Amino acid sequence: MSHDTEGQSLNELRKIRHAKLKKLKEAGKDPFENEKVDVSHYSQFIKDNYDELENEKVTMAGRIMTRREHGKATFINLQDKEGQIQIYVRLDRIGEQAYEDFQQFDIGDIIKVDGIVFKTKRGEVSVKADTVKLLTKSLQILPEKWHGLKDTDIRYRQRYVDLIVNPDVKNVFKIRSNTIKAIREYLDNRDYLEVETPILDTIAGGANAKPFITHHNTLDIDMYLRIATELHLKRLIVGGFDRVYEIGRIFRNEGMSIKHNPEFTSIELYQAYADYKDIMELTENLVAYVVEKTLGTTKVTYQNTEIEFKPPWKRMTMEESCKEFAKIDFSTIASDEEARQLGKKLGIDVEPEMSKGHIISEVFETYVEKHLIQPTFITNHPVEVSPLAKRNVENPAMTNRFEAFVNTWEIANAFSELNDPVDQRQRFLEQVKEKETGNEEAHPLDEDFLNALEIGLPPTGGMGLGIDRLVMLMTDSPSIRDVILFPTMKPLDMARDKE
Template sequence: MSELRQTRLEKARTLASLGQGPYALRFAPSHSTAELQQAHADLPKGEERDVVVAVAGRVMTRRVMGKLAFFTLADESGPIQLYLEKATLEAAAPDAPPPGAFGQITTLVDAGDLIGVEGSLRRTDRGELSVKVKGWTMLSKSLQPLPDKWHGLADVEKRYRQRYLDMIVSPHTRETFRRRALAVSAMRRWLDERGFLEIETPVLQSQPGGADARPFETHHNALDLPLTLRIATELHLKRLVVGGFERVYELGRIFRNEGVSTRHNPEFTSVEIYQAYADYTDMMELTEQLLAHVCQQVCGTTAITYQGTAIELAPPWRRATMHALVQQATGLDFTTFSTRAEAAAAMEACGLAVPELADSVGRLLVEAFEQKVEDTLIQPTFVLDYPVENSPLARAHRSKPGLVERFELFIVGRETANAFSELIDPLDQRRRLEAQQARKAAGDLEAQGVDEDFLQALEVGMPPTGGLGIGIDRLVMLLTDSASIRDVIAFPLLKPEQPEQGG
């Protein structure tokens, strides 16, 4: 590698001596490669079109055959062939120093270099639209060669660490992040058009809340103040609803000090949406319409395929209570259990694990759901009516004691969205948060604390509100047929590489 780099450095010095960069200030392309491909699709084989075009991009491949050479140049929109003819180049630049214009481009330009070219268009006898180059400019000399091979498990870690290389050599990777950008912009437009305002809330917080998650801790030196990174945007967005904003959302980064898996990254993106005078049934309709719209905008259809399985996102979606789903999967009716011991014994008899931290019938219901139901929910399914113990910020169910008006959306076995009829009773909310604080004091690192300022805001009065959170990364996984969350985060968190040990 060092020898190759040295060779390229020498070429860079030669280019500099010839007045060719090797690092240009600017170049003005007249077209993208895709625009040329589309505009001149009618050019017949073997014919030329006397137009003047300028394109810029990275040299991906090069073939030199005597007095002809063929390079592949790729910009963001795709590739195009460069047709390099010695006679044409030298006629256009007769005063070029040795080895001449053709010799310079064929000996000093390597795969990986960024160049700009000007010329006319030619359709080769094989049907390849090409820029017939009459002049060229080195824009940035690459000192490192591109990977020769870029596939297989052996390269997965390097793909994440050197994402720029992955993007250069893999159009699929670039398409994944293009779709991610389109999904985010489509979501914002849809919400903005319906009167929702995006308002930013603090990332640094003195009291984390809005989710059951362990926060990252930091310290503000000037104020000598311990702070955490936010684990949700919920409590501040609710303060905005108290303040008079009836439709508000924020799409941004969330930070949770948790493990890493194909579904979890400590830094991820979510959107939280709050609508005054609405409840969780309104949020179900909003979720269906919003995600179907985003899928249509990004994929051109609501019928997609994920890891070989057909998924239909056109509404309406299945709706089922957690109790009904668990009973269907296990035969256990958790509404009949009056004590934790009774529920635990029934679960053990069915071969289900009974964690000690699941200290109530409601928490055991959620455990049974996660063990036996969650992975089976492939088509979009709203799972309704969670136990109150697992939902400290959701309103008590209007007709089912012990439950709250909450749903989670599952697609391909993954939670994709979470929504409540929001709890607006400040006294009930205080009791719930104090119970969470007790769990935290007992050692539950993910339990929430008591946010006195939020409770004071609720005492001012919050209108009936529906709230919704959607995981952007998991949604993009679905829309891009990506198996791992790392595939849809441009720069996922990784452990530092260990230095190689000498022999």
């Protein structure tokens, strides 16, 4: 039960806390003065090592989460970085004045406790307080039943409160951090070099996506937040770094959904003298390693569906997947016009300039992706939707590319990098034509990147993997907002106006 008086409005309770703060300051006990605390032990460690710590003195610091009165004693739950532990505060142990001061402490206040480790009669590992000191006064009211809130919007806006009152949320972000550590460990052990490339650039390249535009005042030019790290990383391969990767934020001015946030985190890597098949093997082994290293198993359960990440993953060409799941054999369709007519029959929004390759891609997205639950590599994408991938020698209409799908989601995209500057220029020009006809996501012409290719890009395999979606799967999180500490949100005043 909350120590705050029941039935009072939040405004009244906040006024009471402000009055307490004023009284403290008037008495020369400002709780916001700097105070160094040499914490000796944390909650879970004490519980796990009780036999060694019984009757030992400890110094702890944390936030009051609950309290209950028991005559001239009070039990509080103290929360620190490891969890919660019970603190037993007695008047005759800490002194009358200190106990009187303690009675003014509220749920949410941050305190320091010096005391002795012991077990209560009920067998609960606790700390018997010798001194209790207020470090920070909480002027807001913590929700008592956070899990009962239906408005998840508040959880995302006030993540700091979400983390305080919901231990499961904190665990999600520990898993996220450990996931990134494991990715680095795997690649660093394979002689990859971690690098950093620009977030601001004059060209938004490396992907088919709509960018965010900003303006640099001193240079008086428009610039873009990066939509990928690809083109700069490949420049580094040209420069002589044979294996590079970057983990960083990517920005795309596109729709929002449970799988999409305007800014997200990806890992992109490039390896000289490798092809997409090498990168396919690397990807399945990397993901399996990360999942097992972080969770202790290669199996996860996402929304009641068990997913096994252990290699090898299933492999299918895009045309094979369309034949299996959409019952359409594109090898029997000879012309673009025939493909467009098929697309119309299938209910696809067909534009006059669309080719057979575009239709294959649309059919795949509409009829195939929803069937790809277990980890699956889809290879041989049409050249029209793969402007940076090398053509397949046996079928030049396709590229040496793969996308990795799990739970119907694309989690990774990779290919044998196009290193023919003549072919690359032509594809860029075709993309420019698409942009002129209204495709805002078409790739721009990048003359400096073409110059780098003319200097010489060795045969290279590259891959990008979405870390947010991987963490969603690993933590059984229904929305990408659940795995981003501070997801993109509409300003509160705008959200209220909409209501």
